[in-house]
Amino acid sequence: MTHLPILPIVLPMVVGAVLLLMRGSMNFKRGVSLLATFLQLPLAIMLLLRASEGTLVYTLGNWAPPFGIVLVVDRLSALMLFITAVLAFCALLFSLRGDDAAGRNFHPLFQFQLMGITGAFLTGDLFNLFVFFEILLIASYALLLHGAGSARVRAGLHYVLLNLTGSALFLIAVGTLYGVLGTLNMADLAIRVSQLSPEEQPLVGAAGMLLLVVFGLKTAMFPLYFWLPRAYSAASAPVGALFAIMTKVGLYSILRVYTLIFGEQADSLAFMVNEWLWPLALVTLLLGALGALAAATLSGLIAYLVVLSVGTMLAGLAIGTPEALRATLFYLMHSTWITGAFFLFAGVLQRVRGPRYAARLIAGPALPYPMLLGGVFFLAAMSIVGMPPLSGFIGKLLLLSAVGTGQQAAWLYPVVLGAGFLSLVALSRAGTTLFWRQTEAAASAEPIDALRMTAVLLLLLASPALVIFAEPVLAYLAATADQLLAPQNYIDAVMSITPEASP
Amino acid sequence: MELMYALLIGLLTSCGVFLMLRARTFPVVIGLTLLSYAVNLFLFAMGRIGEAVPAVLGERVDYADPLPQALVLTAIVIGFAMTAFALVLSLRAQGELDSDHVDGKGDR
Secondary structure, eight states, X not given: OOOGGGHHHHHHHHHHHHHHHOOSOHHHHHHHHHHHHHHHHHHHHHXXXXXHHSOEEXXXXXXXXXXXXXXXXXXXXXXXXXXXXXXXXXXXXXXXXXXXXXXXXXXXXXXXXXXHHHHHHHBOBHHHXXXXXXXXXXXXXXXXXXXXXHHHHXXXXXXXXXXXXXXXXXXXXXXXXXXXXXXXXXXXXXXXXXXXXXXXXXXXXXXXXXXXXXXXXXXXXXXXXXXHHHHHHXXXXXXXXXXXXXXXXXXXXXXXXXXXXXXXXXXXGTTTTHHHHHHHHHHHHHHHHHHHHHOSBHHHHHHHHHHHHHHHHHHHHHHOSHXXXXXXXXXXXXXXXXXXXXXXXXXXXXXXXXXXXXTBSSOBSOOSSHHHHHHXXXXXXXXXXXXXXXXXXXXXXXXXXXXXXXXXXXXXXXXHXXXXXXXXXXXXXXXXXXXXXXXXXXXXXXXXXXXXXXXXXXXXXXXXXXXXXXHHHHHHXXXXXXXXXXXXXXXXXXXXXXXXXXX | OHHHHHHHHHHHHHHHHHHHTSSBHHHXXXXXXXXXXXXXXXXXHTTOOOSSOOSSTTSSSSOOOHHHHHHHHHHHXXXXXXXXXXXXXXXXXXXXXXXXXXXXXXXX
């Protein structure tokens, strides 16, 4: 049995613990943290390659399923790990120039957050998913408040209280599922759901819907997204960028639970959330676009663009065909990286404009290197809005072509295109204010930091890269979508494991 | 026994929800605590309620399911840590914003 699947969890755990205890200089800590984060990348690529050959199952403590906890690496998990690794590396690179010194223990917290995220993507056990959720949440609470300020404390309080309530609901749902089905292993749950008697189905259905509320809170789905703009815009730039993956953890959980446990074999409970997701997704999309129009700061604007992208992806999930899932996953890769890059860019801009103007959308002093900064903003904005030839365009095009020509198309076309137009207006307004309208005030600010800019550009490079390598990426994503819609393979892979004889 | 247990969980939950809807941080934190108590009891009951049944095989004919007991221990530890964090955060908010309102608004 290979130990590869557990390494993305163990590595940040050990490094985080060591960093916490270490007394060395800041630069040494930075080096260790950067190395550990960078190592996630080859690990994720190795897992991607293994996962395309077949689903990899790792039994912790050699307990065969359904007993004990399993880690499962299928195409979706490996893909999510890869997205996380790229994003985390760039965010950490950005933070090295001072953002990590604003408070204590930034690097250990960053590693623990990473551990929670990778764990949530890898686990094949519902209660273990809850535990990893809590790990990533408690690290994110501390990261959000890192280098505090009253805006952060206020946003942090809402974020923490809401998520604590969410955790309570998660436990109720998990408890109900265990009480009726007697298992927590996701593959085993899927089997048991298909054998339910009609009297027990409503109870399991209720637990399933409760899970949707919990994941909806993490994903920032309407009406549970109100915490997001405040929290994300209050966080420091590298933390905001790392949080770009957090909503995707919720999205991943929705995708996993409702294609596997409540997938095609689940009788009357099969695909039960799709009809709920559809209207909620469209409302989320529209409100995200309206919020972007009303935002007063660049980071607030980007936070609403995150809400908008969540709406788009939820719409793709609600359609639920293989083509729609493929489009959703492509859009997920694109939006995670590009909103991450945009958050980092807002951090650069904030420093260049000085504390008085920061990222507020008001006319400020003349900027150094206007071509470079303006060019990066233009590229990121065009990619997010979905203008050809950048990756956002392909994502939206795939989604719109996946919906076909029915009633759903009649709803999706105007909403997606209208929201795209609104975000174009919002971003052009932001761009003209930031780059073209200038006051006489003397620039009081720091020069552009080369390392920070490198991190932004690296992450932004993902957009053209996704276009250039669109064909292999889409082939992989198509296989991922097919795998998700055929949960029997996942179930067989997990349930066929037998304990290994001791050497 | 089952009825008592269910009523207790219901009472704890409703008190918790009521307190969580208050505008001050202290009642909200107490509300969260009550809610997590209710959830822990609920999880515990998922192994079915029985009297004097061991959680070990072979001692008697019927046995208690040990898994919910393990789950509830995990949930208690996590819930405790989270409540402590929320408490510290609300103290910090009190210091930083000079108000114990959940939105950080002034008192009047």
